Amino acid sequence: MILSPRRLFLGLVSGLLTLVSVSAVVPSSALNALRSVGPEGQGHEAAQKAWPLVAAAPAKDLPQLLAAMDGANDYAMNWIRTAIEAVVQREIGSGGTLPVASLESFLKDTRHNPRARRLAFDLIRRADPRAADGLVPGFLNDPGNDLRREAVDRLVADAGKQVATDKAAARDTYRKALQSAREADQIESIAKTLGDLGEKVDLPQTFGWVTRWKLIGPFDNTGNRGFTQAYPPETVVDPKAEYPGKSGPVRWVDAEAQGDYGIVDFNKPFGALKEVAGYAVAEFVSDKARPAEIRLGCKNGWKVWLNGKFLFGRDEYHTGAEIDQFRLPVQLRAGTNVLLVKCTQNEQVEDWTKEWEFQLRVTDAQGTPIRSSR
Amino acid sequence: MNLRHLPLTGLLGLLLTGPVVAADWMQFRGPDGNGVSPDAQLPRTLDAQSVVWTADLPGRGVSSPIVVRDRVFVTSTSGPRNAELRVLCFALSDGHLIWERQFWATGRTMTHEKISGATPTAVSDGEHVFALFSSNDCAALDLDGNLLWYRGLGKDYPNANNSLGMSSSLAIADGTLVAQVESQSESFTAGLDPATGRNRWRIERPRTSNWTSPVVFRDPEGRTLVLLLSSNGLVAVDARDGSRVWSHDDKGSTVPSVTASGGRLYVPSNGLTVLEPVAGAKPKSVWRSTQLRTGTPSPVVLGNRVFLLNDGGILSCGDATDGKRLWQLRLDGPFSATPVVAGGLLYCVNEKGLVQVVDPSKPEGERVSTLPLGQTVIATPSIASNSLFVRSDGRLWRIGRASPL
Numbered sequence: 001m002i003l004s005p006r007r008l009f010l011g012l013v014s015g016l017l018t019l020v021s022v023s024a025v026v027p028s029s030a031l032n033a034l035r036s037v038g039p040e041g042q043g044h045e046a047a048q049k050a051w052p053l054v055a056a057a058p059a060k061d062l063p064q065l066l067a068a069m070d071g072a073n074d075y076a077m078n079w080i081r082t083a084i085e086a087v088v089q090r091e092i093g094s095g096g097t098l099p100v101a102s103l104e105s106f107l108k109d110t111r112h113n114p115r116a117r118r119l120a121f122d123l124i125r126r127a128d129p130r131a132a133d134g135l136v137p138g139f140l141n142d143p144g145n146d147l148r149r150e151a152v153d154r155l156v157a158d159a160g161k162q163v164a165t166d167k168a169a170a171r172d173t174y175r176k177a178l179q180s181a182r183e184a185d186q187i188e189s190i191a192k193t194l195g196d197l198g199e200k201v202d203l204p205q206t207f208g209w210v211t212r213w214k215l216i217g218p219f220d221n222t223g224n225r226g227f228t229q230a231y232p233p234e235t236v237v238d239p240k241a242e243y244p245g246k247s248g249p250v251r252w253v254d255a256e257a258q259g260d261y262g263i264v265d266f267n268k269p270f271g272a273l274k275e276v277a278g279y280a281v282a283e284f285v286s287d288k289a290r291p292a293e294i295r296l297g298c299k300n301g302w303k304v305w306l307n308g309k310f311l312f313g314r315d316e317y318h319t320g321a322e323i324d325q326f327r328l329p330v331q332l333r334a335g336t337n338v339l340l341v342k343c344t345q346n347e348q349v350e351d352w353t354k355e356w357e358f359q360l361r362v363t364d365a366q367g368t369p370i371r372s373s374r
Numbered sequence: 375m376n377l378r379h380l381p382l383t384g385l386l387g388l389l390l391t392g393p394v395v396a397a398d399w400m401q402f403r404g405p406d407g408n409g410v411s412p413d414a415q416l417p418r419t420l421d422a423q424s425v426v427w428t429a430d431l432p433g434r435g436v437s438s439p440i441v442v443r444d445r446v447f448v449t450s451t452s453g454p455r456n457a458e459l460r461v462l463c464f465a466l467s468d469g470h471l472i473w474e475r476q477f478w479a480t481g482r483t484m485t486h487e488k489i490s491g492a493t494p495t496a497v498s499d500g501e502h503v504f505a506l507f508s509s510n511d512c513a514a515l516d517l518d519g520n521l522l523w524y525r526g527l528g529k530d531y532p533n534a535n536n537s538l539g540m541s542s543s544l545a546i547a548d549g550t551l552v553a554q555v556e557s558q559s560e561s562f563t564a565g566l567d568p569a570t571g572r573n574r575w576r577i578e579r580p581r582t583s584n585w586t587s588p589v590v591f592r593d594p595e596g597r598t599l600v601l602l603l604s605s606n607g608l609v610a611v612d613a614r615d616g617s618r619v620w621s622h623d624d625k626g627s628t629v630p631s632v633t634a635s636g637g638r639l640y641v642p643s644n645g646l647t648v649l650e651p652v653a654g655a656k657p658k659s660v661w662r663s664t665q666l667r668t669g670t671p672s673p674v675v676l677g678n679r680v681f682l683l684n685d686g687g688i689l690s691c692g693d694a695t696d697g698k699r700l701w702q703l704r705l706d707g708p709f710s711a712t713p714v715v716a717g718g719l720l721y722c723v724n725e726k727g728l729v730q731v732v733d734p735s736k737p738e739g740e741r742v743s744t745l746p747l748g749q750t751v752i753a754t755p756s757i758a759s760n761s762l763f764v765r766s767d768g769r770l771w772r773i774g775r776a777s778p779l
Binding site for chain 2: 037040041044048051052074075081082083085086089145183299312316317320322325
C-alpha cells in the first residue's frame with residue numbers, strides 16, 4: 001500500500017463521501033464540471049475537484065453517471081468513464097453488486113449516448129454474463145455500432161456452425177449479418193465468406209462508393225508546394241474550362257471509380273506522374289437536407305470541399321490507406337451537392353509510392369451508405 | 375533525512391510504504407533513458423525457472439512496461455480499430471491485476487500492423503502515471519487509478535498523426551511532461567504541466583514522419599535539455615520553455631533514439647555520431663562511424679563500449695572513445711526492441727520472443743543463455759527489482775528474482 005499526499009486526500013474524500021452518500025445522488029455541479037472540459041486542458045482544474053466526488057458515487061447511481069455522457073464531448077466522455085470505472089472497481093472490490101436491472105433499462109433506451117450504452121452493456125456482462133449474452137441478438141439494428149458489432153458477430157458465428165450441414169441456411173444468415181454490418185472489417189469478412197460459399201457480394205453497392213467523377217490535372221506539386229497552391233478548380237468548378245497545367249493545358253475528363261473498393265485513380269487518365277496535383281469533382285444529389293459524413297481513404301495529400309466549403313486536408317504521403325480512414329461530418333443540402341477533392345502526389349519514386357488515388361463514400365454517422373439519388 | 379521537515383502526509387506515506395525502491399524503471403529505457411539499470415542484478419543464466427510470474431494482457435501493445443514502487447504499469451489498445459485505450463496496473467509481487475482504466479480514443483487510431491495504438495511508453499514521476507497513445511490521447515492517473523487529467527492531443531491538433539502510427543514515448547524534464555508529436559502533416563513537441571495537463575509550451579517541429587523519443591539531458595551549464603531527433607537533425611530545447619539551445623543540423627534517424635551516457639550523446643545519424651555538449655557553444659563532434667549502425671533498436675553504452683543492434687540481429691561493439699568497431703556477434707533476430715543492461719550483461723529480446731543474454735566482457739562477446747517466451751515481442755523490456763519485465767501483445771512476464779520490496 002502506498003499513500004502519497006494526493007492519494008491520501010483522495011482516499012479520505014472517497015471514504016467520507018461513501019459514508020454520507022450511500023443514498024445521495026451525485027452533485028450535478030460535479031457532473032457538469034466533468035462535462036465542461038474541453039480542448040487544451042480547458043476546465044481541468046474544476047474537473048479535478050469534481051472527479052473524486054463523482055467517483056465516490058454509490059453503484060446504484062451508475063445509470064445517472066452514464067446518462068451524463070449524453071451530449072458530452074469526447075474529452076468529457078473519458079473523464080466520466082474513469083469515474084464510472086472507479087465506482088465499479090470499489091463496488092466489486094468490496095463484494096458488492098452492480099445494478100443490473102437499471103443498467104439494462106439504460107441500455108435499452110436508444111436515446112442515450114451509444115458509447116454509454118455500450119459501457120452499460122459491458123457492466124452488465126461483468127455482473128451477469130448470462131443476462132448480457134441474452135441481450136446480444138437485440139442489437140442487430142442498434143444505432144450504436146459498438147453494440148451492433150456484437151450481434152453481427154453472433155450471426156456470423158451462427159452461420160459458421162450452419163455451413164457444414166446447410167449451406168443455404170448459412171448463406172441466409174451471412175446475408176442477414178451483412179445487411180446489419182456497418183463497419184468495413186465486418187463487411188469485408190462476411191463478403192469473403194459468402195464468396196467462398198459461391199455468392200458474390202456487390203461490394204461497391206454495399207459500401208456505397210461515389211463512382212462518377214470528373215478529373216482534372218496534372219497541376220504542379222514540385223516540392224509539395226502545390227498542396228497549398230489554390231489552382232482554379234478551388235475557386236470555381238467549370239466542367240468546360242481549360243487551365244494551364246504542369247506540362248500544358250488541362251481539361252476535365254470523365255472518370256469512373258474502379259473495382260470493389262471504388263478507387264478513383266488519377267494515374268489512369270494522366271499517367272504515373274510525380275510531384276503533381278489533381279482535382280476530382282462529383283455531383284451528389286440528396287433527396288433532403290440531412291447530416292452526413294464524407295468518408296475518405298487516401299494515401300496521398302488531399303483536401304475536400306463540399307459545396308465550395310473547405311472541410312479538411314492533410315499532406316501526408318504513402319503511409320497507408322484504409323476504408324473510412326478520414327471521416328468528415330457535413331450537412332448535405334436538399335438537391336445537388338458538389339464534392340471537390342484535391343489529391344496530390346509527392347516526389348517519392350519507390351514502387352509503393354505510385355498510387356495517386358482516393359476512395360470516397362457518403363454515409364450517415366453510423367456508416368450506412370447514403371447514395372446519390374441521381 | 376531530517377524527519378522534522380517531512381510533511382505529515384509524507385511521513386505517513388513513508389511509514390506505510392517503507393523507503394522508496396531505488397530501482398524503479400519509470401520511463402522508456404529506464405532511469406536515465408539509456409537502457410541501463412544502475413543497480414539491478416539479473417540472472418546470467420535464464421531458464422524456465424527464471425519466470426517469476428506472468429500476467430495476461432488484453433488487446434495489443436508494444437510499449438514498455440514501467441515499474442513504480444510496488445506496481446507495474448502497461449498500456450494496451452483493443453476493440454474495433456484499436457480505439458479502446460487501456461492502462462493496466464499489476465502487482466509487482468505476484469502479477470495480479472490491481473486496476474485498469476479504459477479510454478475512448480479521441481484521435482486517429484490507424485497504425486501499421488506491426489505496432490499498435492499502444493506504442494509510446496508511459497512515464498511516471500513516482501506519484502502519477504502519464505500514458506500516451508498513438509492517437510495522441512494522454513491520460514494522467516495516480517498510482518491507484520484516480521484520474522488527474524485527460525488530454526486529447528490528437529483532437530486538439532487533428533493533423534498531427536501518422537497513418538503508420540505514432541510511437542514517441544513521453545519524458546519528464548525538470549517537472550515538465552514532454553510529448554513529441556511529429557508527423558508529415560503537422561508536427562510539434564509540447565511541454566505539459568503534469569499537474570493540470572495544460573500546455574506550458576508548444577513548439578513547431580519539422581513536418582516529417584518521426585518515431586524517435588525525447589531524451590532528457592543535463593548540460594554542462596546545469597540546464598535540463600530535451601533532445602529531439604528527427605530526419606532534420608538533433609535539436610536541444612530548454613525544458614522550461616521549449617526554446618532552442620543548440621542544434622546539430624545533420625541527417626538523423628527517425629526510429630532509434632539518442633542515447634545519453636557519460637556526458638556524451640550517441641546519435642543515430644550517418645551511422646553513429648557522438649557529440650559532447652560543452653558550455654556556451656554548440657556540442658563538439660567527438661567521432662563518427664559508418665561501421666556502427668543500428669536498426670530499430672537505439673544505441674546502448676556500457677562503460678567505454680557502445681553497442682548497436684541491427685534489425686537482423688548483428689550486435690556490433692565499438693570503442694566509445696574513438697568509434698573503432700571491436701567485434702560483432704550474430705544473435706537470433708529479427709529485433710525491434712532495444713537491449714537493456716544490468717550487472718554488465720546485455721538482455722536482448724528478439725521479435726520471436728527469444729531473450730538472449732550477452733556477456734560483452736568476453737573478447738568477441740558471448741551469448742551466455744537464452745529463454746524462449748514463445749510470443750512475438752516488439753517492446754523494449756524494462757528492469758526493476760532485480761527482474762526483467764517483457765511484454766508481448768497478450769502477456770507480461772516478470773523474469774529474474776522475486777526480491778522482497
